[in-house]
Amino acid sequence: MYGAGVIEKIEEKEIQGQIQKYFVINIPINKMQVLVPIKNITKTSIRLVADTLSMDMVMDVFHQGETDTSLSWKQRYKINSEKMRSGKLREGAEVVRDLMRIQKEKTLNSSEKQMLENARKILIGELGLIKGISEVQATAMLIANR
Structure with missing residues (x-):
């Protein structure tokens, strides 16, 4: 839910009186640092950053995939929230794609605007890390071919 990061150390x-080892993870897109106890890493939804091939397939789905416009905003919000909680790159990209498309047609409510912004930042952050490009370049890749 925070975006792609790099384990710095x-x-x-x-x-709280306990000495533990922590991964120090730098999350550039949010300009934040997160500490994750090493002993709890398997209990988290942290995953490895996707590889280039996986990202290319996700970008294909992002640009070419279908958007279901028949859902009410409440149904859409519930589905999109579940997709974001999954932590899966493809599902996050689908949220960004669908909300961007809907936003072109009508104004999103404040909850969906916030979800779009968060999902977009996460997708841009991972895209930037995978491709070795800046936030501006990653943003440009999202709006290209639209």
């Missing part, structure tokens, strides 16, 4: 910290 492993640190030992004492928090």
Whole structure:
């Protein structure tokens, strides 16, 4: 839910009287740093950044996939929330694609605007890391071929 990041280092910290080792993860798109206890890493929804081939397939779905416009905003919001919680790259890209398309036709409500902005940042962040490009270049890739 925070976006793509890079493990910068492993640190030992004492928090609430317990010394533990933590992954220090830098998340450039949100300009934040997250500490994740190493012993809890399997309990999180953290995944490896996708590879170039996977990202290319996701971008194809992003540009060519179909958008279901028959759903009410409540149904759409529920489905999109589940997709974002999944942490899957493709599902996040579908949320961005669908909300961007709907936004071209009508104004999104405030909840969907916020979801679009968050999902867009996450997608742009991972795209930038995978392709080795800037945030501006990754944004341009999203709006190309539209």
